Every structure is written in C-alpha cells, then in structure tokens.
Amino acid sequence: MAESAAALSASSDELVQRAPTSSLADQYRSVRAFSHRLCEPLSPEDYVVQSMPDASPTKWHLAHTTWFFETLVLLESSPDYKPFSSDFQYLFNSYYNSLGAQFPRPQRGMLSRPTVDEVHAYRAHVNAAMAEVFESGRMEEDAALSSVIEIGLHHEQQHQELLLTDLKHMLAQNPTYPVYREDVQTERQLCVPLHWQRWEEGLYSIGSDGDSFMYDNEGPRHRHFQQAFEISNRLIVAGEFIAFMRDGGYKRPELWLSEGWARVQEEAWTHPLYWAEQDGHWKQFTLSGLRDVNPIEPVCHISYFEADAFARWFGARLPTESEWETVAAVEPIHGNFVESDRLHPAAAEGVNGDMRQLYGDVWEWTQSAYSAYPGYQPVPGPLGEYNGKFMCGQFVLRGGSCATSQSHIRLTYRNFFPPTARWQFSGVRLARDV
Amino acid sequence: MAESAAALSASSDELVQRAPTSSLADQYRSVRAFSHRLCEPLSPEDYVVQSMPDASPTKWHLAHTTWFFETLVLLESSPDYKPFSSDFQYLFNSYYNSLGAQFPRPQRGMLSRPTVDEVHAYRAHVNAAMAEVFESGRMEEDAALSSVIEIGLHHEQQHQELLLTDLKHMLAQNPTYPVYREDVQTERQLCVPLHWQRWEEGLYSIGSDGDSFMYDNEGPRHRHFQQAFEISNRLIVAGEFIAFMRDGGYKRPELWLSEGWARVQEEAWTHPLYWAEQDGHWKQFTLSGLRDVNPIEPVCHISYFEADAFARWFGARLPTESEWETVAAVEPIHGNFVESDRLHPAAAEGVNGDMRQLYGDVWEWTQSAYSAYPGYQPVPGPLGEYNGKFMCGQFVLRGGSCATSQSHIRLTYRNFFPPTARWQFSGVRLARDV
C-alpha cells in the first residue's frame, strides 16, 4: 500500500544545507496545521468509519502521523518525553514490524475510542514536545534528526492525500451523497486538443541523486536506454472515456488484461468509480456531492486495468515510468494541486501543443510494475520498511493529483498502487511506439 | 434475527381495556426517554461503529425505532404529517420488504451521516408529532392505532436491549477495554446450591391467549402433552462452567453437536465470549470494563452450542420451551432486569430450593427450535414480517436478561437466536428426564 514514506539516502551535510532548522520548524507547523484544516468540515462521526480495508478512518490518519513523530523522533531522541498513551504504540503503528505488533488494519473502523477530542489532544501533546525539540537547537548538531522530521512531514502529506481519498470513499457509501465541502469548481468550456510529442531513442538518466529530499525508492539515479516514443500532451478526458464505454469498452475481453477482465466480471464494472447514470446522464460523486460529469475534465478514479484497456482501445499504450520522467524532466512543477482547493481534476485549457497536466489533477498510471531501481538499497532501520517491501504486485503512478500538496511532489516521485485500485485520483495519459 | 417485535392478535376491545390512551402516552414518553438515558455515557464516535453484521450502530437503533413510529403510525394515520427526511424510509427500514427496499444491513456502519445530532432531531420531530396524536384523542376511536403504538414501544424496548449488547460487542473490539459505565456491582459471597424440581407428566397449556399484550408468535394458547421432567432451581454459574472447561469441555467432540464442534474448531473457542485469561486468572469484559470472573455469577455470553455441550457434560439436557413455561407459569416476574442498573448477571443468594432466576440475569437457551405453535397465523400487513419469517435455524430463549426491561418481559415471551450467537446475555439452566 502507498502509505509508505521512505528514507533519505542523502548525506547529513546536504540535509543541513537544504533544510535549515528554523524553516523545518515552520514546515512542521504548516504541515501539521493543514491536517487540521482538512478536518474542519467534519463532524465527529465522520472521523470514525473505515469503508474498506484499504482505507482508514480520518481519526486514524491524524493519530498515525502523530505516532510517527512520537515514535521515530521523540522516543528516539528526547529522553524526558512521556508518551501520551501506552496503547497508541500498538493502535497507531501501521505496518512497521520492526516497531512491534500492529492493531489489524481491517479493524481500524472498530475503534470508537480514542475519541476525536483525545486524538486532537494527542496531536497537541506531540506538537508541544516537538516545539521543544525545535527550540532546543539539537537539530543543528543532529542531521539525522532533521532528516527523520523531514520524512515525517512528507509522510504526513501523503496521509493528507489519503485522508481525502479515504473520506471520499467513505462518503460515497452513503446513499444520501453527503457533501464534504461546497463546490468551488469553475466551469471551463474548452479542452486542448490531443497532440503527440516525439522523443528520440538514447541513454537517459532517471531517478534521484539525493541532492534534494527523496524517498529511498527514487534512487539511485541511473542510466536507462530508451527507445523512441511518442507521448500525449494532456490527460485523457471523461468525454473520451465515455466514447470508450459507448464502444463496448467494458464488454470486450480483447481490450483487457486477463486479470482485469476477471475483475470487470466479478465486480460488474461498467464505468469509473463514483459514476452513476441518472436519466441518461452521467453523474459523479465528488467531495462536493453529486455533480454532472464534465466531458472535458480528465477522467478520474480508474484502475490500472481501465487505463490499460482504454489505451489499447485507443491504439496506444500507457507510458513507462522512465518515459514519463524523461518528458517531465524538462517541465516545471505546477498544476492543480490541493492548494488550488478544487479537490477535483480540471480541464486543460488552451490551444497549443505544449505538454500539459504532467503534475497535479490526477496520478498517471504507468505501465511499469513497481520495482527496485538498479542498485537500490532500503535505508537501515524501521524506515527501511517504507518502500522496499511493497515491490510486488503494484504499478507506478506519477505526477501527483488535485489532492497532493505541491510541496510534496517532485520529478522522481514514485507512487504505487495495485492495478485494481480506483479510489485514488488516478487517470491516464497515453504513449505509443514509433 | 431477533430484531423482531411482532403483532397483536388481540381484539380491539381488549386493547382499549388494558391500555387506556392516557397511560399509553405516558408509556411512550417513558420508553422513548429511556433510549436517551442509555446513550448518556456515549461520545458521538460510539454511536457510529458496527462491529459485526448481526449488530447495529447505536445511532441506527435510535433512528430505526423512530422510523417505526413514523412509518407505521404517523404516515399511516396522520394525513398532515411531514416526514423528517425522505432518505430515512430507506436508511432505517430494517427488514420489512412490504415497506420497500432496505439499506443493506452489513453496511450500517458505513454511514457517518445522519449525525447523532440529526438523529436526535429526528427523534424530537417524531415525538412532537406523536404528542399531537396522543392529544388528539384519536386513539380512543381507533384501537388499531393504540395497538400499533403499543407494539412500537415493545419494539423499542427490544432495541434498547440490542443497543446495549451491540455496544458491548463494539467496545470489546477495542484493546483498551473502554468503560461504558462505572461498575455498580455489589459482590455477593454465596450462591444457592443446585437442586432439581420434579414435574409430573400431563396435558398442559402453553402460549398466550391474547388477554394481555403479546407478539403473534406467542399464540395461540394450546394444549401440549408433557412427559415428566426435572429442572434445576437456578442458572449454571461461571465456576461450574470453569469446571467444564478444565475437564476438556472445549476439546471433546463427543460433548458437542456436530455443527457446534465445527464452530469450536473454526473459531478456536476455548471459553465464553468476552473472557480472557490473564496470569492464570479468568477476566471478562463487561460494560464496566475488564473485571474478574466471579465464579458464583451465572455464566453468560455462551452460544446454544456451549449451553448444550455443558448440559451433556453435566449429564443433563437443556429444557424445552414448554417445560420452561410450565415451570415459570407459577412464578412471579421479578429479577435482575435493566432497571436494576447492574447490566450484568448476579449470583442467586439464599439457601432454600425455590426456583430462582427464571426472569432476568440471562436469557435461558431452550432445546426448542423456534417454530410456529399449532394454528399460528402471522398478523396481516407489515407487522406480519416480525416473527414468522424467522422460524428457521434459530432456538428459543426464555426469561429475559439483565439488559431487558421488566415491563417488556412476560411468561409467554419467545426470544430466538441462531445457535452460534454469543453476544446476547445468554446462559443456561438444566433439565433432565425422569
């Protein structure tokens, strides 16, 4: 699962240079406050429900991200720190076997206690202790400490995105279509036409060299021989996906991977997750309730299997992650992130053939199975459990989504989910051989 | 499932006689208020969780019992009544196919909305409309209306008991053993010895003749030829059950029904539900948290299979429901009910051989499969779905428990649960052939 954060492979010196103590304290306050802001529209009841084993209750996300700082920072480096509750080491450990037993993941929704107020008190307790750490100046002598805190912040940003996607999934179970937040969408009228951008074969380098923050799975940077390819200038939109559906997309086994076709049958998939047909019109459940599907917005909440079948139907294929990174390496990081407060992908306006939407809007499925880069080594210690142990059965997604923080994303970022996953903001960009 | 309430077969005249309108209004206020009182110790988070498909969230119980009055009283008989929410007809229908589709039972814990406050507003809305009904004097002309209201109150009392047992099951999932309410147990020191009371063969009548309130499954009253038998004067206690356990009770297939033995293996049963061994001592989870098992208290939270295996080990058997009713017919209805506020079975003090604990403490498993009495007819209309359709695969329990309202129980009352059910306050009394 993609709750993983991972670990620095950068040296201490580099860390100190790029993350001065004062700014890390600011980042800490800012990231932690954002978790609270995301919860403002919620009632206590909304924090409790776990709608499927892959998702977690809001309350759990708030507590688990706090547990991270308590366990890996405070209990490690602050001898006087008193844990908020002895139970929480067990209740809020996600999957770190090296840190002890874990309360079973599928049971997270069984816990009415601790209450939301107690979880907030837990957060305040840890924040106070962290403030002391920042004030103590200890971090200036202890680059490893800064490093773990920085990971903890990226970890919390990941969980902020999961908090939103898990919340959306939970609200979608409710036949009354509850609204998390009133709609702030601005209607766009046009969508840029689909173009193909060509790239020539050659030796390219991909992956992170550790000069800036990275998870361990992003390195080492390494050479890769790339065949020539073409890539589409924008994401596939809902209207194009509807054309696939109308052409029998969900009924034609020849378009699907074998496992994908089995899933289509078992779960009777006929459209993206959260879509529903009403009186001949396609609606979709969003964090602002049920609204019309806008045909020029990127299609969203589709599995790898659906992305792959669409590409095959289109006469194209999904890009590999090295193709994606090669293309994205020359583009700036901007887009429709969580900061835009749309919480929904937006149409790509404009007319020229420039590369669009590489970042934000939706995570882009790649055809690359999530695996180790040549020479990959997990970091030692508990943080080595972040990434490496999930290198099986999952596919890489790139570029972040409308639920991702802009400060969290980067060129070399590798997200990963099983090919059946649909509850993330996931969509599709096409590539093809030349 | 035992969410059933059932329906009157009594004639209108009888009803008017025994439930004058004024007192029904009082009963309504009293019963409805008791539901609220039960929730006083809860946080909003506690109302949401569904810990297994057989159990329901507290919130759901509060809303469903209200839905009953809205649907079967107000929408039927008050032309000006405006429903609180059009969604609730679907969300809070339990299993009445004749009243439309139902939100799937195993999904009840997926609903964070309506919130607890909204559910309380729903209750207030319906209470206000019901107050108008009571004030209107319409009930005096409409015995059927009174009858449905009376059923609605018994229905809510049933759900009050389920609210407690479901809540206990939910809290028990939490490894921190949350406390619903501080312990008010008084320690008792002695338990009355086990005696056998003998009954001779003969034609006995059992079942209700409808002179007072009854569910339809309690009638018709009918003759039954009873062989001679003996019955124990009190419930089996925890200490006796521990002796069974120590004698390999959970490891000896010859003591078990075939299905029971399969269940013992599948779920690795080695003790009653909610028990745990700590440092060589037996503890049990109660609504007051974890406390020692008291060997002189009735054993509780055992399935039919465990009750039956214990009886076989003891060289006895479970009573039939007609045996139980024959014995109980000459005893007064008093005991450890929810009104005692213990919420836990209590030891039977004393020394003489009188019949003890027939009412209250724990529901007593009988060896009788739940089935129709000769001449049974379900009442017409939706209330006919209360009882008759569950006459398959369940066993009858008699006498009420420490979570039952005293005003809810009666001699002819037939509770029923599947033989695997353990989360009710259920225990065992023995019988034997002579």
Added chain:
Amino acid sequence: MAESAAALSASSDELVQRAPTSSLADQYRSVRAFSHRLCEPLSPEDYVVQSMPDASPTKWHLAHTTWFFETLVLLESSPDYKPFSSDFQYLFNSYYNSLGAQFPRPQRGMLSRPTVDEVHAYRAHVNAAMAEVFESGRMEEDAALSSVIEIGLHHEQQHQELLLTDLKHMLAQNPTYPVYREDVQTERQLCVPLHWQRWEEGLYSIGSDGDSFMYDNEGPRHRHFQQAFEISNRLIVAGEFIAFMRDGGYKRPELWLSEGWARVQEEAWTHPLYWAEQDGHWKQFTLSGLRDVNPIEPVCHISYFEADAFARWFGARLPTESEWETVAAVEPIHGNFVESDRLHPAAAEGVNGDMRQLYGDVWEWTQSAYSAYPGYQPVPGPLGEYNGKFMCGQFVLRGGSCATSQSHIRLTYRNFFPPTARWQFSGVRLARDV
C-alpha cells in the same frame, strides 16, 4: 448430514427373534450386491468426482460402507482379521470422532487412489471375512454382533441412495448431460385430483417402540397431543409448481422465510434444481439425461425453503412430522422405490380420494425441525454419533423416495437435511389447520 445410520435400542432377544442368522447373511449378500449393481453403468472416471462438499464420490461410498463392516464388525469381533489397508481407517471414516481422525470431507474428490479396482478388492476382502463370520455361527451367541451388522446393512442402503443422488448431482455439472441409464419412464396421462383428508384432535403416539429395527432417533415411542388438521391426498406436482413460478413465486419475499429469501437472492433461484428452460419449455436433468418436465409428476429437488414458500402461496402449510406419522400409520408401505427402477417420481394415477404417495417418489419435507424425542438417548459407543449430534439446523423428511430401498423405509423413519438442500429427491405434501 444425512449419512447417519444410528443404532438399535432393541434388546438382544428381540433382535435374534426378528433377524435369524441365516437370513441376515442373505440380506448381507443381497444389499452388498445391490451397491455393485448400481455401479454397473459407470466408467472408472465417474467414481472419482466430488461435485460439492455435501456429496461424495461413488468410490468413497463403496469404500466407506465397507469400512463400516471392517471397523465395527471385523476389527471388533474377529481377532484374526487382517485389515485390507492401514490407510483406509483414516480415509474412509466419515465423521466418527470416537474412531479417530477423518480425511477432510471436502477433499474426498482429491483422491484418485485407491483406484476403483482396489476399492472392489477391498469390498471382496471384507465380504470374504464377513462370510466367515456368518459361517462361524458366532452370531447366534452374540446378538450385539447381529445388531451391528443389521445397522451396517441399513447404513449401506442409505449410502446407496446417496450414491444415486450424488451421482446425479455430479453428472448435472457436465454441460453434455451424461446419461447414467437409459430412460425407463412410462408416460402417465392423468393425475389424481387434490383432496384434503381431515384428522381430529387427540392424544396420539408416535415413534418406534423398538419391536422392529429402528435408528435410535426414532424412539422412544411417546404420546403427543395433536390439534385437528387436514392433509392433502397426494404430492404437489410439477404443473402446480409451475403455476407458483408463473405467479412470481420466486420474486415475492412475502412468501418466503427470511433465510430462504436470502438464499433465493444469493443463488438466483428461479426454479427447482436440475430444471432448465429451453425454447419456452421446461426441461429437467434426470439420471436418464435431459427430458421434458411432466406436469403431473411430483415436483422434485426442491429445498425446504421452496416447499415452505409454495405452501404459503397455496394458502396451506407443510405437515408436521407427527401429523405425517399419524396419517401414515394406517397406510401400507408401498410405492415407487428404487426397486421399481424408475429413479424418478411418478404421477399418482386414479380418481378416488385415498391417501397416495406417502411412501416412495419423493421425501416429503415436514415443518418439524429435527430434534430429540422426549426421553431420547443416543446409543453408547461410536454408533451414538449417527443421529443425535445432527439435531440442529435441519428439518425432518418422511416417506422415502424413488431412490430408497423399500426394505429400508418404515413408518417411523426420520430423514433430515438442512433447509437449503435440493439434491435429494425431495418434494412437498400440504397440510392445513381446521
């Protein structure tokens, strides 16, 4: 499950009187030979497959019935007997915990070995040793020995019926509709009209007094107060069942028990097992392949749930087992048994209102849950596992079927299956209150 045989409660003297040694030897040869005759149409491949956990491969039935004699007769009473194979004690024990561990029931179809030839050799080996027992004259001094052999023969007859029903179920999985044996059905043209026979209330005795062979669950004979009732003179026929289907029988929840309705949904039942609609006509798979449903033949292969729903739709109910036995007590035992070699129920011809088809054709579901008669005691030893341990979750069927041996059935015989079971030759007779 209904593989049970049970045990004698009759005294030794009675046994010797009614089953002289010489005739028991003849019976043995005759019953054992009939098992072989049933297998004559089979290829070795047909003996191997287990089509569901409730069914067993033909090979297993042949071996298990032999294991019975080896284990309970030869190993008990013939000191010089050498077992055919040490593995078979484990492989072919069905459910006798007191006789050691059992190869898991759902895995019986995993065993290609022993081969059919080896199983036949096993049968011959045991038959030879049994012949020595018969010749030794030991049985004349040892009534218990005769008794166990007699049970073993009834046990084998039960398995002969199961062999046929399991084989039918297995062949039905094959889309090519294999034929076990060419059709010997004679078309009948008319069916006797439905009449109701009235019985008055009174004290009746039912159950076996042990004067002739019985399983332990048939006793003790005991008094029962019976309310007045009416019972139909014949079985319900396919044409009547089709009327139920056409009237939405499988789509109307109000006709079904709650568990039955759940099953209808889960398994999408729309007709009896083995039926299929082809070009607007109802066909059914039989042991002679696919043939037309004959509307005047008894409807067959329906579950308790379907029988019960049909009865409710008809405005009647299922008989209780005491009603059935009261009625059958005055009727002779003759009917369409396995000896008629039809292997399919036959229409009741004639015009008068006499009671028809009580025996043979199809097992008749009663509304009685399978439970202990008053004073019931299982026999001591392994044979005590035959019947008593299944007294939970099953319903009683009466009268035998077209796959039952006539010499196996008797007035007090209690067959039992779960309410979901459809693969037996099971049908419905109606009763009603008066």
Added chain:
Amino acid sequence: MAESAAALSASSDELVQRAPTSSLADQYRSVRAFSHRLCEPLSPEDYVVQSMPDASPTKWHLAHTTWFFETLVLLESSPDYKPFSSDFQYLFNSYYNSLGAQFPRPQRGMLSRPTVDEVHAYRAHVNAAMAEVFESGRMEEDAALSSVIEIGLHHEQQHQELLLTDLKHMLAQNPTYPVYREDVQTERQLCVPLHWQRWEEGLYSIGSDGDSFMYDNEGPRHRHFQQAFEISNRLIVAGEFIAFMRDGGYKRPELWLSEGWARVQEEAWTHPLYWAEQDGHWKQFTLSGLRDVNPIEPVCHISYFEADAFARWFGARLPTESEWETVAAVEPIHGNFVESDRLHPAAAEGVNGDMRQLYGDVWEWTQSAYSAYPGYQPVPGPLGEYNGKFMCGQFVLRGGSCATSQSHIRLTYRNFFPPTARWQFSGVRLARDV
C-alpha cells in the same frame, strides 16, 4: 497463467526455411506420442482430479492440446474436416475469448465425461486428420499453416510440463503418497561450491530477433543498459535453504516482501511445498513418492516470495531477467530436462567455477515483473491471447526445469507465474550489485 504459447513474429519465408514440412510431421508425431508416454503409469482415475483451480486434470491437458490443433489448424484450413464432438469446442477451450465461451476453469475436475478412452479417441481422430494435412503437401504453400502447427507443438510441450506438475500436486493431496513412477535418481555425493561471476556494465541486447522459433513475448530484440553485477555459478541447494529455515527464515518479517509475509502467515508456510518433517528429518514428496531431502540438490517448489526472502537473508538478490539472459547467452543449452527422465532436480557436481544449471533442473525466479518488451506487439488473431494479456501480477522465470523438454527451451524463453506459485519446479539463483 502460464498455459500460454504465443505466436510467431517471424516472416513466412524464415519459417519455411527452418521448419521443412517433412520434419514438422515428424515433430508432430514425436511430441504427440510423448504426451501418451507421460500417461502410461496412470490409471483412469488419475486423469480426472483437479486439485486446485490453477491445475488441470490430466485428461483436460490431453484434450485441450488436441483442441488446439482441431480449432486452429483443422477447422481453419481443412474444409472437409468433421469435428470429433461439437461439445469439445466449449469444454476444452482454455481462455481464448476470441474463440468463444469457455467451460469454467475451476470446474474442470467436475467432468467425469468424456472418459479417458474418449479423449484418446479424440486424439486419434485429430492425429489422423493432421496426418492427411501433412501428406497433402498443403503446408509447402502455406507458411502460416506450418507456423500455427509449430506453435501447437510448443503449446503441447508446455502442457506436458503442466501435466507433470499438476499431477504431482494432485498426488500430493493423497495422504498415502502415491508413486507416479519408481525412483530413478542416482545419488550424488558432492556439490560444486558457490562462486560469483562478475559482469561489467554496458549496452546489451536481449530478446529474440525471430530468426528461430519464438513466442511473441520474446521480442522485439532490443538494447538494454546493464549495470555491473555478479551472479552465482549454481542454484541454491536444499542444505542452504535449510540453513535459512533454521535461522528463522519463515519467522522474520524483515526478510519478506509485505505480501509474501502476509502469505506466510495466512498459509502457515514453514518450508518449501511438498516438504514434511518426520522424526527430525526433512522428507519431500516427489513423483516417485516420499523420499529424503538431499541437501546438495537444488531447492525446489518455492514461491517468488520464498526465493526473494532467501536472497535477502543471504545478502544478495534475485537476478533480473536481462541479467540472466546476458549470462546465459554465452552458455550452451544442456541440462537436466525431462528427457533425462529424472523428474527431479539434480546436484551440480564438479569443482570449477563455471556457470552451472542455467538450463533444466528448476525454473529460476527473476526479480523482473512480467511485462512487455519495448515495441512489443501481440500477434493478430486468437494467438494474440497467449501472452500479452497476462502481463500483470506475475514474475518471469528462466531456463526450464527437469519437467521441460529440451527442444522446448531457448535462451530468450520467458516463463511467468504469480509470486505465490509453488507447484512448478521453481528454485533460485542469486545475483548481487557490485
């Protein structure tokens, strides 16, 4: 699943050159005869059982490979050909959606018919028709026809291996450990020591260029930038795997992928498939029955998860498939194949550091997820369903096993199975970064 065969991308001219008609006829007779030879030790009962959904009955393999020639050769190109049975198109289609519906895979063991004799008659019928094709000379004008026949032969060879592995799995379910064929193992005394062979970084080409027979997934041949690495000279042996087990290998989560660790818990893995400890000694079930684990033989029947965990414990990793192919490209194809008739991996004798056991003995798990090579295109038509649609959730294995035909294997051959699969002859070779 690895029932796939795939298709030629080579041009017709090349095909004609390398597979002259006459020799193809010989190959056909030889390959088809070998299927029969493999079945010689079997009884009819052995052909029927399906021991898990992933495995198929022997009978099914014999019929399905025949169906291939009937469907893709005879029905396509022989206008006068009369199918043996109209049912077989449905019964013996494996997964070709483009060729119509398929009998459900998990139900293959439900079919007692057609009998083994009928399947043999089916094979004879198709062989006779194929002989006519070969004699007709049509193949000389129709290179596509030759091509499909050649694929059909490779397809049958794949199924010969599956026939053996599925048979082994089936026999292993039987607690009597049936022997397929008496042991022909020769004991070896010594095993070559483990050495590491170093390879330098560079641009290497891998994959097939289509000059000789290939499945479509082996191409196109393409350049790959390879980092420097080391690879072990031989397979890991049972003794080394026992050391892993003794060091707590199956109990230490830090050694496992997250999904692998979950599987270890769920299925309580503590040793390779088919191993059992008896009196402190490790035994293993083989096609010759139960025998001692020989510590110098390659460890076999391990999943990807176990291979990966072993490698991590050893301080190494699994090779990638490009590393494997780079190394194997300079080695001859010889080894312990099915032709050696051992049906079990054999120890690598000798002392020098040469590369050993790349071919035969056991399939070698690589760390490469099974995916498309750059520029991969499935062949058009039904044969396009062979390989491409399985490119998800599986890992590549290389080199063939002791159950593979030597004439079936080649340098570029890509076998693939899910990471949980254990019933193939699969083992492990190590690599490491330098």
